[in-house]
Amino acid sequence: MEDFLTRRRSSFTFLFLTAINIALLTAHLTGYVGTIKDLLYYVLFPAQDVSARIVRSGQKFSQNVSEVINVHQENAKLKKMLEKYAYLETEYRRFFEENERLRNLVNFPKYWERKQVAANVITREPQSWFQWVIIDKGADDGIYLDVPVVAWVRNSPAVLGRVAEVYQNSSKVVLITNALSATPAQVKPHNEDGLVQGQNSQYLVLDYLLPESRVLVGNEVYTGTLSSVFPPGVLIGKISDFAPSESDEFKSAVIRPAVNFSSLREVVALVGTRQQR
Amino acid sequence: MNVILAYFSVFICGIVLQFGIVRYFSLYGVAPDVLLVSLIFISLVKGPLTGQLMGFFWGLAWDVIGIDLFGSHAFLYTTIGYFTGLLSHKWNESKLSSQMILTFTVSLFFLAGRHFLYKIFAPSEFGLHLNYILILQPVYNTVIAPLVFLAGGIFASRVRFEQK
Structure with a gap:
């Protein structure tokens, strides 16, 4: 008998679980079934919360990585612009000083008749x-x-x-x-x-x-x-x-x-x- | 104790994966049923008892979280877990074609079973309508089956599950 039950354990379990499932299907969400469902929902809610947090942290991480890359690219671009404008400023000063000198030359008086x-x-x-x-x-x-x-x-x-x-x-x-x-x-x-x-x-x-x-x-x-x-x-x-x-x-x-x-x-x-x- | 913890972690991971992450892999509204494919793998590897128990709890969790006919997933997953478990050691789950054929067949059975349960227990409620989602769902499950079987095999070897 014991050997029979051991070998048929899975079959008896299947029959038992099927009976429970049919009971759930026929009972609908009324009375105790609704209460059990709500209870089980609260038990399982942390799993959903965890999955939502995982997804959010993954999205945040990818956003952060994307932002870091964008910031890095923008930084490189701005550095190049800065170098360019530093060069332009130097050139501007050089032209300004040359302009001042040449202006002075143009105003050179001609009183020596030379x-x-x-x-x-x-x-x-x-x-x-x-x-x-x-x-x-x-x-x-x-x-x-x-x-x-x-x-x-x-x-x-x-x-x-x-x-x-x-x-x-x-x-x-x-x-x-x-x-x-x-x-x-x-x-x-x-x-x-x-x-x-x-x-x-x-x-x-x-x-x-x-x-x-x-x-x-x-x-x-x-x-x-x-x-x-x-x-x-x-x-x-x-x-x-x-x-x-x-x-x-x-x-x-x-x-x-x-x-x-x-x-x-x-x-x-x-x-x-x-x-x- | 380690085995119980392993099963529990598989249960939780399945819930997190199916209800939190899989939706980001949906194509035109079709998302894979990772729990179903995982159940097939577990049943083939561990046998009918583990398969039906895992199926029952996963199915019950789905019914609790979802808004489908309460008990439908529990019933179908339990049934799939039991009958797929009977194929344990009779079906070569390591072959790619075997994985895909079995997954496609079980997915079709699942859809048909849901339609049958709605017809009997909730004929006035929302049932199944034949559309492209119902056709593509089994195909999507079939596509991901090799990945799930591979991941499951790696996990099983790490936790030192004994195959029956």
Whole structure:
């Protein structure tokens, strides 16, 4: 008997469960059946809640991944735009400064009755930084030896140097800071004469000032009437200090040039008329 | 104890999968009946007793959560679990064709059984109407059957189920 029941266990279970199922089908959702269903629903509800949470977290995760990817792409795109605009800003500033310099050149006064040839500084050697530069204008543009070259500083010209070598389309300009350069000068406002000499550095020395000279620090120095190269009245620089003189008969002053020799861009060569030449 | 916990976890996973996740895999309103396919697998592997018990509880859960004729899923799943379990060790469930043929046949039986139960126990309520969903449902079940059987086989080997 026991062996029979064991072997037929599944069949008896099936009959039992079928009876329960038929009872559920015939009872409908009334009375106890409805109550049992509601009870079972509350028992099974956490499973549904879990599945909804799983789906929501999966959706949220995919949204987060998508957002991270989008943010990353947008970040890369914005970085590129930033680089582009940083470059444009640099270019804008460069053009703005060039525009200012060129505007100043255009307003250059013509009271020396000389032809003004604007040129760009194209070559400058680091080992000869305060000695010479090469400009992009030469014999074809009317340049010749000893033509004075000035630069534009705050709406007024300032001494830069003179042409020492001329080629077809370029010229070599010896700077006023070159040790070989010597320019007669006058100190305003007292109109005291002296000789400005280059030191192969960013400073100049004004020599041959009389001991009783009333020259003070801050006085401006201009080209004198004795200069054979520069027209008179062109700004050289300002007195910044007094230097020990080699001679007891004269005293010396240190001049800070008006031209910024660290930043030479556009210059003007003052080409004279045929008679002046 | 491990076996009971394993069956319980299978039960819960089946509920979560069928009622929470499967709907996102529906095509034109046709969603697979993962519980039915899983029941077929369990019945073939474990025999009629496990099959009908699993079918009863899954079917009852479906009737509780759903709004169909109360008891219809429990009855049909119990029946499917029992008779499919009788094929245990007589049907080669590892072959792809066997899986698909059995799943398609059982799915058709399930649809016919539901229609029969509605006719008898709830003739005035919503019954089955022949439309493309009824035709495509067994096909969808057949398509997912190999995946379910594969996943079930991996799970069974991990939990060290003993095959009868």
